[in-house]
Amino acid sequence: MLPRGLKRGARIFDRVGSICEIAEPLLEVDRTVGEHAWIRQQPHGRMFVTRDPDDTIYFPTQHPRSGQQRYNWVDQPDGIQLGYLKPEARSA
Amino acid sequence: MSATKAQINWTSVSHGSTTLTRVVNMTFAQGGQLIQFKGDTDLYPTIIANPTSEPHASITTADVGTLMGISPGTTASLTATLNDAKLAIGGAVNFTLANAVFENAETSGAHAQFAQVNGTWKAFSSDGSTNPLSFTRS
Numbered sequence: 001m002l003p004r005g006l007k008r009g010a011r012i013f014d015r016v017g018s019i020c021e022i023a024e025p026l027l028e029v030d031r032t033v034g035e036h037a038w039i040r041q042q043p044h045g046r047m048f049v050t051r052d053p054d055d056t057i058y059f060p061t062q063h064p065r066s067g068q069q070r071y072n073w074v075d076q077p078d079g080i081q082l083g084y085l086k087p088e089a090r091s092a
Numbered sequence: 093m094s095a096t097k098a099q100i101n102w103t104s105v106s107h108g109s110t111t112l113t114r115v116v117n118m119t120f121a122q123g124g125q126l127i128q129f130k131g132d133t134d135l136y137p138t139i140i141a142n143p144t145s146e147p148h149a150s151i152t153t154a155d156v157g158t159l160m161g162i163s164p165g166t167t168a169s170l171t172a173t174l175n176d177a178k179l180a181i182g183g184a185v186n187f188t189l190a191n192a193v194f195e196n197a198e199t200s201g202a203h204a205q206f207a208q209v210n211g212t213w214k215a216f217s218s219d220g221s222t223n224p225l226s227f228t229r230s
Binding site: 011012013014016017020036037038039040041042043048053054055056057058059060061066067 | 095097098099122142169176183185186188190217218219220221222223224225226227228229
Protein backbone atom coordinates (compact mmCIF):
# COMPACT_ATOMS: atom_id res chain seq x y z
CA MET A 1 0.00 0.00 0.00
CA LEU A 2 1.57 3.26 -1.14
CA PRO A 3 0.64 6.86 -0.33
CA ARG A 4 -0.75 8.68 -3.35
CA GLY A 5 1.73 11.48 -2.65
CA LEU A 6 4.51 9.35 -4.10
CA LYS A 7 3.13 9.86 -7.60
CA ARG A 8 5.29 12.11 -9.73
CA GLY A 9 4.71 13.88 -13.04
CA ALA A 10 1.74 15.38 -14.83
CA ARG A 11 1.07 12.74 -17.46
CA ILE A 12 -0.40 9.29 -16.93
CA PHE A 13 2.78 7.62 -18.17
CA ASP A 14 4.90 9.47 -15.60
CA ARG A 15 2.46 8.98 -12.75
CA VAL A 16 2.00 5.27 -13.36
CA GLY A 17 5.73 4.86 -13.98
CA SER A 18 6.75 6.66 -10.81
CA ILE A 19 4.71 4.26 -8.70
CA CYS A 20 5.90 1.22 -10.66
CA GLU A 21 9.51 2.23 -10.05
CA ILE A 22 8.90 2.07 -6.32
CA ALA A 23 6.60 -0.94 -6.28
CA GLU A 24 8.28 -3.28 -8.76
CA PRO A 25 11.40 -3.92 -6.64
CA LEU A 26 9.29 -4.35 -3.50
CA LEU A 27 7.08 -6.89 -5.28
CA GLU A 28 10.04 -8.52 -7.03
CA VAL A 29 8.38 -7.92 -10.39
CA ASP A 30 10.23 -9.37 -13.36
CA ARG A 31 9.02 -7.39 -16.37
CA THR A 32 11.10 -9.55 -18.71
CA VAL A 33 8.65 -12.39 -18.10
CA GLY A 34 5.57 -10.20 -18.39
CA GLU A 35 5.03 -9.41 -14.73
CA HIS A 36 3.68 -6.01 -13.73
CA ALA A 37 2.89 -3.97 -10.67
CA TRP A 38 -0.84 -3.26 -10.89
CA ILE A 39 -1.96 -0.03 -9.23
CA ARG A 40 -5.41 0.57 -7.78
CA GLN A 41 -6.49 3.88 -6.37
CA GLN A 42 -8.04 3.41 -2.96
CA PRO A 43 -9.78 5.86 -0.63
CA HIS A 44 -7.87 8.04 1.84
CA GLY A 45 -4.96 8.69 -0.51
CA ARG A 46 -3.74 5.12 -0.69
CA MET A 47 -2.81 2.89 -3.62
CA PHE A 48 -3.00 -0.90 -3.43
CA VAL A 49 -0.28 -2.36 -5.67
CA THR A 50 0.21 -6.07 -6.37
CA ARG A 51 1.48 -8.36 -9.11
CA ASP A 52 -2.02 -9.71 -9.83
CA PRO A 53 -4.84 -7.34 -10.84
CA ASP A 54 -7.32 -9.74 -9.26
CA ASP A 55 -5.78 -9.47 -5.77
CA THR A 56 -7.93 -8.05 -3.01
CA ILE A 57 -7.18 -6.36 0.29
CA TYR A 58 -9.76 -8.37 2.22
CA PHE A 59 -11.08 -11.90 1.87
CA PRO A 60 -13.87 -12.02 -0.72
CA THR A 61 -17.43 -11.39 0.38
CA GLN A 62 -18.40 -15.04 -0.13
CA HIS A 63 -15.42 -16.39 1.85
CA PRO A 64 -15.90 -17.57 5.46
CA ARG A 65 -13.36 -14.92 6.50
CA SER A 66 -15.07 -12.15 4.56
CA GLY A 67 -14.08 -8.73 5.81
CA GLN A 68 -10.78 -9.85 7.31
CA GLN A 69 -7.43 -8.66 5.97
CA ARG A 70 -5.61 -11.01 3.56
CA TYR A 71 -2.28 -9.38 4.45
CA ASN A 72 -0.27 -8.62 7.56
CA TRP A 73 0.64 -4.96 7.18
CA VAL A 74 3.96 -3.51 8.30
CA ASP A 75 4.32 0.29 8.35
CA GLN A 76 7.45 1.81 6.88
CA PRO A 77 8.90 5.24 7.79
CA ASP A 78 8.19 6.59 4.29
CA GLY A 79 4.47 5.90 4.58
CA ILE A 80 4.53 2.69 2.57
CA GLN A 81 2.80 -0.29 4.12
CA LEU A 82 4.28 -3.64 3.18
CA GLY A 83 1.67 -6.38 3.00
CA TYR A 84 2.67 -9.98 3.67
CA LEU A 85 0.05 -12.39 2.39
CA LYS A 86 -1.34 -14.60 5.12
CA PRO A 87 -0.80 -18.32 4.40
CA GLU A 88 -4.52 -18.98 4.54
CA ALA A 89 -5.09 -16.23 1.93
CA ARG A 90 -3.00 -17.86 -0.79
CA SER A 91 -6.02 -19.69 -2.15
CA ALA A 92 -8.59 -16.98 -1.45
CA MET B 93 13.32 5.75 -28.80
CA SER B 94 12.16 7.05 -25.44
CA ALA B 95 8.50 7.24 -24.53
CA THR B 96 6.62 10.26 -25.86
CA LYS B 97 4.50 10.34 -22.67
CA ALA B 98 1.47 10.77 -24.89
CA GLN B 99 -0.87 7.94 -25.69
CA ILE B 100 -2.62 7.06 -28.96
CA ASN B 101 -4.77 4.08 -29.90
CA TRP B 102 -5.93 1.00 -28.04
CA THR B 103 -4.56 -2.49 -28.61
CA SER B 104 -4.69 -5.89 -26.94
CA VAL B 105 -8.28 -5.38 -25.90
CA SER B 106 -9.94 -8.47 -24.50
CA HIS B 107 -12.72 -9.54 -22.20
CA GLY B 108 -11.58 -12.83 -20.77
CA SER B 109 -10.74 -15.02 -23.75
CA THR B 110 -12.65 -12.81 -26.19
CA THR B 111 -10.36 -10.53 -28.18
CA LEU B 112 -11.79 -7.28 -29.49
CA THR B 113 -10.28 -5.57 -32.50
CA ARG B 114 -11.15 -2.64 -34.78
CA VAL B 115 -11.44 -0.44 -31.71
CA VAL B 116 -12.48 3.10 -32.49
CA ASN B 117 -12.87 4.38 -28.94
CA MET B 118 -12.55 3.00 -25.44
CA THR B 119 -13.20 4.42 -22.00
CA PHE B 120 -12.32 3.30 -18.50
CA ALA B 121 -14.02 5.26 -15.76
CA GLN B 122 -13.44 5.32 -12.04
CA GLY B 123 -17.14 5.88 -11.48
CA GLY B 124 -16.95 8.17 -8.49
CA GLN B 125 -20.29 9.57 -7.40
CA LEU B 126 -20.51 12.64 -5.19
CA ILE B 127 -23.18 13.74 -2.82
CA GLN B 128 -23.22 17.18 -1.31
CA PHE B 129 -24.69 18.67 1.80
CA LYS B 130 -26.27 22.05 2.43
CA GLY B 131 -28.23 23.00 5.51
CA ASP B 132 -29.53 25.86 7.57
CA THR B 133 -28.68 29.09 5.73
CA ASP B 134 -26.00 27.58 3.48
CA LEU B 135 -26.04 28.94 -0.06
CA TYR B 136 -23.26 26.62 -1.20
CA PRO B 137 -22.44 23.01 -0.34
CA THR B 138 -20.48 22.71 2.87
CA ILE B 139 -19.64 19.03 2.49
CA ILE B 140 -19.00 16.97 -0.62
CA ALA B 141 -18.33 13.28 -0.19
CA ASN B 142 -17.71 10.31 -2.46
CA PRO B 143 -19.57 7.58 -0.61
CA THR B 144 -19.77 5.22 -3.57
CA SER B 145 -17.77 4.41 -6.69
CA GLU B 146 -18.86 2.25 -9.58
CA PRO B 147 -16.01 1.66 -12.05
CA HIS B 148 -17.13 0.95 -15.57
CA ALA B 149 -15.88 0.78 -19.15
CA SER B 150 -17.17 1.17 -22.66
CA ILE B 151 -15.94 0.50 -26.14
CA THR B 152 -16.84 1.46 -29.68
CA THR B 153 -15.65 -0.94 -32.34
CA ALA B 154 -16.37 -2.10 -35.85
CA ASP B 155 -16.03 -5.67 -34.56
CA VAL B 156 -19.80 -6.02 -34.44
CA GLY B 157 -20.05 -9.78 -34.52
CA THR B 158 -17.68 -10.39 -31.63
CA LEU B 159 -19.17 -7.86 -29.28
CA MET B 160 -22.75 -8.85 -30.09
CA GLY B 161 -21.70 -12.41 -29.31
CA ILE B 162 -20.99 -11.63 -25.66
CA SER B 163 -23.99 -12.34 -23.49
CA PRO B 164 -25.00 -9.65 -21.01
CA GLY B 165 -23.95 -10.77 -17.56
CA THR B 166 -20.75 -12.44 -18.75
CA THR B 167 -18.03 -11.80 -16.16
CA ALA B 168 -14.29 -11.67 -16.90
CA SER B 169 -11.37 -9.28 -16.67
CA LEU B 170 -11.44 -6.51 -19.27
CA THR B 171 -7.92 -5.62 -20.35
CA ALA B 172 -6.58 -3.05 -22.78
CA THR B 173 -3.37 -1.27 -23.67
CA LEU B 174 -3.17 2.42 -24.49
CA ASN B 175 -0.18 2.71 -26.77
CA ASP B 176 2.62 5.22 -26.75
CA ALA B 177 1.98 7.87 -29.40
CA LYS B 178 5.00 6.70 -31.40
CA LEU B 179 4.92 3.09 -30.21
CA ALA B 180 8.02 3.53 -28.06
CA ILE B 181 8.85 0.33 -26.22
CA GLY B 182 7.80 0.65 -22.60
CA GLY B 183 5.67 3.71 -23.30
CA ALA B 184 2.24 2.11 -23.17
CA VAL B 185 -0.17 2.08 -20.26
CA ASN B 186 -2.15 -1.06 -19.46
CA PHE B 187 -5.61 -1.12 -17.92
CA THR B 188 -7.39 -4.00 -16.24
CA LEU B 189 -10.97 -3.91 -15.03
CA ALA B 190 -11.31 -7.01 -12.86
CA ASN B 191 -14.72 -8.67 -12.49
CA ALA B 192 -16.03 -6.77 -15.51
CA VAL B 193 -19.63 -7.76 -16.17
CA PHE B 194 -20.73 -7.20 -19.74
CA GLU B 195 -23.83 -5.06 -19.72
CA ASN B 196 -24.95 -4.35 -23.26
CA ALA B 197 -24.00 -4.20 -26.91
CA GLU B 198 -25.74 -1.73 -29.16
CA THR B 199 -25.10 -1.84 -32.87
CA SER B 200 -25.73 0.96 -35.32
CA GLY B 201 -25.03 1.42 -38.97
CA ALA B 202 -25.70 4.49 -41.05
CA HIS B 203 -26.13 4.41 -44.80
CA ALA B 204 -22.78 4.24 -46.60
CA GLN B 205 -20.87 4.18 -43.29
CA PHE B 206 -19.11 1.44 -41.36
CA ALA B 207 -21.32 -0.21 -38.81
CA GLN B 208 -20.25 0.18 -35.20
CA VAL B 209 -21.16 -1.38 -31.93
CA ASN B 210 -21.01 0.20 -28.49
CA GLY B 211 -20.36 -2.12 -25.57
CA THR B 212 -20.54 -1.38 -21.87
CA TRP B 213 -19.28 -3.07 -18.73
CA LYS B 214 -19.69 -2.54 -15.02
CA ALA B 215 -17.34 -4.04 -12.48
CA PHE B 216 -17.78 -5.39 -8.97
CA SER B 217 -15.24 -5.71 -6.19
CA SER B 218 -14.63 -9.20 -4.80
CA ASP B 219 -14.27 -7.86 -1.27
CA GLY B 220 -16.27 -4.67 -1.55
CA SER B 221 -13.20 -2.54 -0.83
CA THR B 222 -10.57 -3.22 -3.48
CA ASN B 223 -10.90 -1.06 -6.58
CA PRO B 224 -11.44 -3.37 -9.57
CA LEU B 225 -9.78 -0.85 -11.91
CA SER B 226 -5.99 -1.05 -12.03
CA PHE B 227 -3.18 0.38 -14.15
CA THR B 228 0.38 -0.42 -14.95
CA ARG B 229 3.04 0.38 -17.49
CA SER B 230 4.20 -1.89 -20.25
